[in-house]
Amino acid sequence: xxxxxxxxxxxxxxxxxxxxxxxxxxxxxxxxxxxxxxxxxxxxxxxxxxxxxxxxxxxxxxxxxxxxxxxxxxxxxxxxxxxxxxxxxxxxxxxxxxxxxxxxxxxxxxxxxxxxxxxxxxxxxxxxxxxxxxxxxxxxxxxxxxxxxxxxxxxxxxxxxxxxxxxxxxxxxxxxxxxxxxxxxxxxxxxxxxxxxxxxxxxxxxxxxxxxxxxxxxxxxxxxxxxxxxxxxxxxxxxxxxxxxxxxxxxxxxxxxxxxxxxxxxxxxxxxxxxxxxxxxxxxxxxxxxxxxxxxxxxxxxxxxxxxxxxxxxxxxxxxxxxxxxxxxxxxxxxxxxxxxxxxxxxxxxx
Numbered sequence: 001x002x003x004x005x006x007x008x009x010x011x012x013x014x015x016x017x018x019x020x021x022x023x024x025x026x027x028x029x030x031x032x033x034x035x036x037x038x039x040x041x042x043x044x045x046x047x048x049x050x051x052x053x054x055x056x057x058x059x060x061x062x063x064x065x066x067x068x069x070x071x072x073x074x075x076x077x078x079x080x081x082x083x084x085x086x087x088x089x090x091x092x093x094x095x096x097x098x099x100x101x102x103x104x105x106x107x108x109x110x111x112x113x114x115x116x117x118x119x120x121x122x123x124x125x126x127x128x129x130x131x132x133x134x135x136x137x138x139x140x141x142x143x144x145x146x147x148x149x150x151x152x153x154x155x156x157x158x159x160x161x162x163x164x165x166x167x168x169x170x171x172x173x174x175x176x177x178x179x180x181x182x183x184x185x186x187x188x189x190x191x192x193x194x195x196x197x198x199x200x201x202x203x204x205x206x207x208x209x210x211x212x213x214x215x216x217x218x219x220x221x222x223x224x225x226x227x228x229x230x231x232x233x234x235x236x237x238x239x240x241x242x243x244x245x246x247x248x249x250x251x252x253x254x255x256x257x258x259x260x261x262x263x264x265x266x267x268x269x270x271x272x273x274x275x276x277x278x279x280x281x282x283x284x285x286x287x288x289x290x291x292x293x294x295x296x297x298x299x300x301x302x303x304x305x306x307x308x309x310x311x312x313x314x315x316x317x318x319x320x321x322x323x324x325x326x327x328x329x330x331x332x333x334x335x336x337x338x339x340x341x342x343x344x345x346x347x348x349x350x351x
Contacts, residue, residue: 012137013096014110016330017089018144019127021074021170022192022297024054025324026092027331033324034099035092041071041084050084053091061214076170076189077116077144079126090134108137112330112340116171117143118187124345141345142333144168144326145175146182148295151329152319156180156343161283162290165272166326167298169193172268174275176283180343183283186275192298194264195220202260203237207250211239220301223254226265227303265304269311276312291315295325 014029019039026035037054044051046067052060061070073084093109111131115124124141131139145164146156154162157180166173169192176184196216203211211219215238223235234253241248272292276284292314294305299322308316319325333340 012108012110013100014334015093015096016112016114016147016327016334017092017131018114018147018324018327018330019074019077019085019089020168021072021077022168024088024092025327026096027324027327028096028100029331029334031100032331033327035095036324037092039072039074039088041073041081041088042068043071043084044068048083050087050091053088074170077168078119078123079130082126082130085126086130086133089131089136093135108135110138110140110334111136112140112142112147112333114144114147114326114330115141115345116168116187117145117173117175117182117185118171119345140333140340142330142340142343143173143175143182143185143345145173145185146177146343147327147329147333148173148319148325149175149177149293149329150332150339151325151327152293152295154293157339160290161279161286163272163275163279163287163292165268165292165294165296165299167191167268167294167296169297172271172296172298174272176275176279176287178283180339183280184275184278186271186278188267188271190264190267190271191296192217192220194267195224195261195298195301198260198264199224199257202256203239203250203252204242206256207237207252208242209237209239209248209250210242211237215239219252219257220261223252223257224261225254225258225302226261226307228258229254229302261301265307266311268298269308272308273312276314287314291317293317293319295319295322297323299323 016027018025024039038058040057042052042057042060071084073081128139148166149164161178172191174186199216232254237252305316
């Protein structure tokens with residue numbers, strides 16, 4: 001670390017960000033994950049003023065006047081609204097300094113941001129520009145599966161191979177890693193949001209009821225599963241009757257929710273199988289020994305490890321606290337700058 005950098009580290013924070021389609025998580029060096037809020041920005045369309053960010057903005061969805069819109073700045077892990085993304089990153093940087101003030105107050109952090117491995121150079125440049133505009137002094141971008149592997153404590157520098165599957169909200173990143181690099185990469189835009197959509201469609205087709213995206217997500221979290229449960233259960237799905245237009249409640253069982261989710265689970269397993277088929281034979285032996293590691297919010301679906309094991313004939317392990325694997329990986333890399341310099345996304349889009 002240079003003398004100037006050591007001075008900066010005394011008066012500013014270093015942070016890691018998992019910039020997700022559904023949620024943004026922020027880790028502070030030495031403190032762990034300190035922020036987990038929805039990736040939502042509420043904007044006044046008339047004045048273009050940002051009214052709220054994160055949890056407060058999400059509460060406004062569907063409850064605001066016509067001139068106030070709740071924007072999700074990221075679509076399938078890619079910036080779809082630059083100004084809103086910048087406002088969101090700025091908000092979270094400022095929140096870090098509110099939670100952990102430093103004197104003097106210089107919100108110019110060094111930032112590591114996890115991005116989908118399929119991101120283009122232009123999209124990567126947009127992420128960096130948004131963070132720099134939001135106040136970061138230096139920005140590193142790292143592929144989310146690599147960050148998740150670091151967060152899951154996989155031996156990414158070993159000659160033997162490791163496979164990580166990061167199931168987010170908008171994308172699923174599948175990567176085989178060896179010697180600090182990604183040997184096989186398969187990113188698909190099938191992930192948590194697809195599960196919600198299938199549950200929503202199931203309710204509409206079977207019960208003639210329209211439920212919201214939030215209700216579908218709540219159902220998935222509460223009773224969603226990939227394999228039969230020891231004790232099947234049910235939940236009330238609240239929505240609008242498509243015939244009468246009036247509010248209606250139906251009971252959906254865990255069996256029905258699993259039926260709705262199966263198609264997406266099969267697509268995920270097919271994508272993982274494709275990555276396995278592309279892997280060198282030497283690495284396949286490593287995967288049989290070490291297994292496939294699941295990370296991301298999708299790894300929390302009950303029995304998803306057993307489902308994947310049956311279909312892939314390979315051991316499957318769920319990372320410890322899979323939801324925070326990516327952001328924990330960025331925090332670890334803040335202390336391992338040499339490793340970060342080696343595995344960051346390289347090219348013209350690196351500052």
